[in-house]
Amino acid sequence: MRKWMKLAATALVAVAVVGCSKKDETSKGLIGISMPSKTEARWASDGDSMVKALEKLGYKTDIQYAQYEVPTQLSQLENLLVKNVKGVIIAPIDGTTMADVLKQAKEKGIKVISYDRLIRGSKDFDYYATFDNYKTGVLQGQSIVDALNLKTAKGPFTLEIFAGSTDDNNAHVVYGGVMSVLKPYIDNGTLVVRSGQIKLEQVATPNWDGALAQSRMDNLLSAFYATTHLDAVLAMNDQIAIGVVSSLRGIGYGRDGSAMPVVTGQDGEVPSVKAILRGDQFSTVFKDTRALAQAAAVMMDNALQGKPVQVNDTTSYDNGAMIVPTQLLDPVSVEKKDVQKVLIDSGYYSEDRLR
Ligand code: BGC
Numbered sequence: 001m002r003k004w005m006k007l008a009a010t011a012l013v014a015v016a017v018v019g020c021s022k023k024d025e026t027s028k029g030l031i032g033i034s035m036p037s038k039t040e041a042r043w044a045s046d047g048d049s050m051v052k053a054l055e056k057l058g059y060k061t062d063i064q065y066a067q068y069e070v071p072t073q074l075s076q077l078e079n080l081l082v083k084n085v086k087g088v089i090i091a092p093i094d095g096t097t098m099a100d101v102l103k104q105a106k107e108k109g110i111k112v113i114s115y116d117r118l119i120r121g122s123k124d125f126d127y128y129a130t131f132d133n134y135k136t137g138v139l140q141g142q143s144i145v146d147a148l149n150l151k152t153a154k155g156p157f158t159l160e161i162f163a164g165s166t167d168d169n170n171a172h173v174v175y176g177g178v179m180s181v182l183k184p185y186i187d188n189g190t191l192v193v194r195s196g197q198i199k200l201e202q203v204a205t206p207n208w209d210g211a212l213a214q215s216r217m218d219n220l221l222s223a224f225y226a227t228t229h230l231d232a233v234l235a236m237n238d239q240i241a242i243g244v245v246s247s248l249r250g251i252g253y254g255r256d257g258s259a260m261p262v263v264t265g266q267d268g269e270v271p272s273v274k275a276i277l278r279g280d281q282f283s284t285v286f287k288d289t290r291a292l293a294q295a296a297a298v299m300m301d302n303a304l305q306g307k308p309v310q311v312n313d314t315t316s317y318d319n320g321a322m323i324v325p326t327q328l329l330d331p332v333s334v335e336k337k338d339v340q341k342v343l344i345d346s347g348y349y350s351e352d353r354l355r
Helices: 003-026 041-056 070-081 099-107 133-147 169-187 210-224 238-250 270-278 289-304 336-344
Strands: 030-035 060-065 087-090 111-115 127-131 157-162 232-235 283-286 326-329 332-335
Touching: 030 041, 030 070, 041 060, 041 289, 060 070, 070 087, 070 099, 087 289, 099 111, 111 289, 127 133, 127 289, 133 169, 133 232, 133 283, 133 332, 157 169, 157 210, 210 238, 232 238, 238 270, 270 283, 270 332, 270 336, 289 326, 332 336
Parallel strands: 030 060, 030 087, 087 111, 111 127, 127 326, 157 232
Antiparallel strands: 283 332
């Protein structure tokens, strides 16, 4: 190597080293992020927003996605704990599996925030940041009430219910909200669930898996709706809604005069928003993941800096070991008429992505 090249290379290495150590010196430390899976768009977008928000606040981040496998999530968390993290933000796959790993975190003085999904049966974490899950359920139920005009129409209308995964506390809370709206109509016969499957355990969808929802819908349609029109499907999230819509389309709903049932959802994922625009899905509940990620990042920063941490609910989220100080954000119902304002004008999606 010529002398000037050697000098230039040495200078470059020096700049890189100085650059690195400067960054390390100014960083407020490393925050671990543990997400359930990358297969659902919402967790990928939560993850991206959280990395951005934490980096803006001066932290480095290490983000892990567990592909819906509990042992993977636990070993990813254990690895994070030995990397000298200052804090960890966890959206658990199964909220009941965290106690041991959180004990280790507590012993190391690591701050922990339960993100979107509640950690259950442990006192060894600090805060919970989520959307108001009960309200999400109320909005889903209300969407069916409005679309079928249940306050005045006599019915009866047929309904089937597809809830989320019972290992996720959110499925229980959302179900409570849904039933607070729909149960009176089921009880007075305005809504008829021909399968008779109403209890959460009967209508749950393991891992909120759209393919499982699709095959359950196939079975229900052939067993109970061969000669009866299905009018509404309470689908607890968009993955489930897309599975349900495929099943319905498969047997001819949405054409030849057979109207699509009113199908609800949650998350505002792209395939569902497109389905709403073309009339296959009626509504979704939008939860702005940018805002939740930002809230959790600020909570973590304040907790680490010893500053007051903002929470707005200190009574609702009892995890079996403590009542968890919680910051609740507001979910928003989105029908076709709301897509422009809520999803495009807010910058969440570009118009192109929804075409
Ligand atoms: C979240 C939903 C999501 C579901 C499946 C729930 O805990 O609150 O937004 O659709 O998990 O990932």
